[in-house]
Amino acid sequence: MCSVNTDLSGRLETLVQEAKGKYSKEVREKIVDNIYREAENIAKRTVVKPPKKLDWDGKIDNILTSRITGYPIMLLLLGVIFWITIVGANYPSQMLFKILFWGEEKISTLFYFLGMPQWLHGFLVLGVYRCVAWVVAVMLPPMAIFFPLFTLLEDLGFLPRVAFNLDNFFRKAGAHGKQSLTMSMGFGCNAAGVIACRIIESPRERLIAILTNNFVPCNGRFPTLIVISSIFMGGALAAPYSSLVTPLVIVGIVLIGIMVTLIVSWLLSKTLLRGVPSTFTLELPPYRRPQIGQIIIRSIFDRTVFVLWRAVKVAAPAGGIIWLLANTYLGDSSLLNSLATAIDPFARGIGLDGIILTAFILGLPANEIVLPIMIMGYLAEGALLELDSLIALKTLLLDNGWTLMTALSVMLFSLLHYPCSTTLLTIKKETGSLKWTFLGAIIPLAVSVLVLFILNSISSLLLLMN
Amino acid sequence: MGYSCKSCKKCMLKDNFNITKDKDGLVIALAGNPNTGKSTIFNALTGLNQHTGNWPGKTVLQAQGTCIIKGKKCTLVDLPGTYSLLANSIDEVVARDFLCFAKPDATIVVTDATCLERNLNLALQVLEITDKVVVCVNLMDEAERKGIKVNTDLLAAELGVPVIPTSARSKQGLDELISMVYELATGNITSNPNPIPYDQDLEEAIQELQPQIEALLKGRLNSRWVALRLIEGDEELLEGIKNYLSQEELEEDRVEEKCAQ
Amino acid sequence: MAIEKPLSEMPIGTVGTVIENGLTGLTKRRLMDLGFIPGSKIEVLRKSPAGDPTAYYVRGTIIALRNNEASHISIIPHNKF
Structure with a gap:
């Protein structure tokens, strides 16, 4: 009976081929025109419109897309969102820490009560549990704040205006204007940013957006950037101005990130992803009153929980591995410290040190745990750690030879290095290709090493000349 | 059935x-x-x-x-x-x-x-x-x-x-x-x-194609619509018909075979 | 006399009727679906602060196009919408 079936598509094929030569190319235009004409006729008969409408949207657009106020308002709004996210996440984050570490104590008690061996407790509780708890406590609050705020801008109709304002820069970089939106989403979470790249139709421009998404710092990297900049840069100026320095440094880092995004996009569009730019069409929808309830529900379910779950899935095994590395001894140094010693010369070549680079390597599952691993490495401890005060952290870092240059190098490396494994996993899911996933890691890594190498070469040259 | x-x-x-x-x-x-x-x-x-x-x-x-x-x-x-x-x-x-x-x-x-x-x-x-x-x-x-x-x-x-x-x-x-x-x-x-309503020439083309399509698809798809897609040279649809319709038909045919036995 | 002009050269505030969509392939089909077809009334609304793209009011919606695409669409300007 299969023959009937092949027969069907075969005969259809013949019909298609016959039709192909018969009708002119303009026929499609005519069909679209006829449908629109009918729509127009029906609308004419069924809709009554007032002669002149009060155009509020136009007035708002005049301000949001004006040459003078357009960009400042955009930057201000994004800045306010980051500020609310960072400040607002602080308190719930600490609460979560308290609760989860209280939980750790209880589980530890249970382990001792059951007479579990020391190593099992170490692996499962100090390794797996602590790493997951850490990631949840640091990731959940900022995402639960950032995503609803971002969705709010989306619902209001503001985001298309951002793409409208920024398209020209991305066009010149051979990319798509909507990449500005996926980039903005990346500030919240690069994995979410990569998923957001679906709004870009053309495969070429979508890949560019995916591969460059991690050049903007996500919520997982902001805390690290802030802590380091407030320790090393805040002190550079006298008291009244020092509190201004940290935000300015962060803004600078973000701007560098955006510049690198554009440069790498341009390079990709000239090399690996060469091609004709696709059409850019963008609807600027009317502004609408947002639906707060829906925004919260959808952004928590579709974005926050989704990303968090992916992160937890990677954090759990990673926590175990990190614990094993820190607690397996070869001679008198742990595997972790041996690794750090081994890569130390290379790390120093780009202005870092072995421990820092090890922390970035082991911090692949989540950027949130990079700093805790560093602290753990410097103190030669066996589990993730945080210090009570910035001063204690500063002392620890200075004792380990950190300078202003080290701080700058760490911040740039954090900004530019490969994306976290959750994001890489997402790139794999979205592109379905190991090659692009690999490039998604290797391109940023190459960029970061190059930038750091140049920076440190220049600085040592300057030191020599002095 | x-x-x-x-x-x-x-x-x-x-x-x-x-x-x-x-x-x-x-x-x-x-x-x-x-x-x-x-x-x-x-x-x-x-x-x-x-x-x-x-x-x-x-x-x-x-x-x-x-x-x-x-x-x-x-x-x-x-x-x-x-x-x-x-x-x-x-x-x-x-x-x-x-x-x-x-x-x-x-x-x-x-x-x-x-x-x-x-x-x-x-x-x-x-x-x-x-x-x-x-x-x-x-x-x-x-x-x-x-x-x-x-x-x-x-x-x-x-x-x-x-x-x-x-x-x-x-x-x-x-x-x-x-x-x-x-x-x-x-x-x-x-x-x-x-x-x-389409322009005269399009309507004529539809009239010509529609019976042939109807005979092939037997009402599985709207034949007027399919005719229009053929006229504009849409090959995407043919892919769809191959992917989805054939499968459906195969299943039906198998059932028919079984019934016949 | 009314003369056809490329949409991309029209200053803000121009209203007109689309005469021809001179693009090709998928781009043409996309823009046709968005309403850039002969006979559609169109208004040039605003330009991006970076100069490109430009927002147009067409068939009840605001659509932004890059100059490159808009230059292939010709319109006849007239006095009112």
Whole structure:
């Protein structure tokens, strides 16, 4: 009976081929025109419109897309969102820490009560549990704040205006204007940013957006950037101005990130992803009153929980591995410290040190745990750690030879290095290709090493000349 | 045979569209332009009984949810928001394939009362594919604020399908919408869409092709619509027919074979 | 006399009727679906602060196009919408 079936598509094929030569190319235009004409006729008969409408949207657009106020308002709004996210996440984050570490104590008690061996407790509780708890406590609050705020801008109709304002820069970089939106989403979470790249139709421009998404710092990297900049840069100026320095440094880092995004996009569009730019069409929808309830529900379910779950899935095994590395001894140094010693010369070549680079390597599952691993490495401890005060952290870092240059190098490396494994996993899911996933890691890594190498070469040259 | 077909359709929905259909549940599609409040309606109808995933084999977001209408479990499928169904983008192919080959029991076309003309462009295209359509004129509150009036009764007469005015944000008209969808899906009322009149030469071409197509597809797809696609040289549709229809037919044929034995 | 002009060269505030969509392939089909077809009334609304793209009011919606695409669409300007 299969023959009937092949027969069907075969005969259809013949019909298609016959039709192909018969009708002119303009026929499609005519069909679209006829449908629109009918729509127009029906609308004419069924809709009554007032002669002149009060155009509020136009007035708002005049301000949001004006040459003078357009960009400042955009930057201000994004800045306010980051500020609310960072400040607002602080308190719930600490609460979560308290609760989860209280939980750790209880589980530890249970382990001792059951007479579990020391190593099992170490692996499962100090390794797996602590790493997951850490990631949840640091990731959940900022995402639960950032995503609803971002969705709010989306619902209001503001985001298309951002793409409208920024398209020209991305066009010149051979990319798509909507990449500005996926980039903005990346500030919240690069994995979410990569998923957001679906709004870009053309495969070429979508890949560019995916591969460059991690050049903007996500919520997982902001805390690290802030802590380091407030320790090393805040002190550079006298008291009244020092509190201004940290935000300015962060803004600078973000701007560098955006510049690198554009440069790498341009390079990709000239090399690996060469091609004709696709059409850019963008609807600027009317502004609408947002639906707060829906925004919260959808952004928590579709974005926050989704990303968090992916992160937890990677954090759990990673926590175990990190614990094993820190607690397996070869001679008198742990595997972790041996690794750090081994890569130390290379790390120093780009202005870092072995421990820092090890922390970035082991911090692949989540950027949130990079700093805790560093602290753990410097103190030669066996589990993730945080210090009570910035001063204690500063002392620890200075004792380990950190300078202003080290701080700058760490911040740039954090900004530019490969994306976290959750994001890489997402790139794999979205592109379905190991090659692009690999490039998604290797391109940023190459960029970061190059930038750091140049920076440190220049600085040592300057030191020599002095 | 009727019974077997049903079970086949179930498999076909699951395999090709990742839609789980209850034994005598209904499948309802939601089509519409972007920014028409389609997701507001979807959310209002399904509440928290929804989940998102991907369309099989595509990185296009699929949102589906369930709701109970008059005791029947309905699976609502939120199709990607598109301006047309002429297969110019993945989104359009996904939406069109679902309407053509998944054959939902009813389709809601969500339109924006404040710019009906553009939205009718899509609605008319949906009506060419399936006649089980309820047109939902949403954002009536916003239209009213802007002084725009839509005569929905006249619109229903012009289109030949039920038209329901709604303001999804304030949940107005949603009850009327779902009961109309139910009536249509269960066959209690039938619709009779008016075909789009095309220019003389196109109509002649359609007349010529339609009987041949009808003979081949035996009512599986709207032959007037398929004729138009052939005339404009749409090869995407042929792919769809190969992918989805053949499979369905194979299953039917096997059942027939079995019955014959 | 009314003369056809490329859409991209029209200053803000121009209203007109689309005469021809001179693009090709997928781009043409996309823009046709968005309403850039002969006979459509169109208004040039605003330019991006970076100069490109430009927003147009067409068939009830605001659509932004890059100059490159808009330069292939010709319109006849007239006095009112």
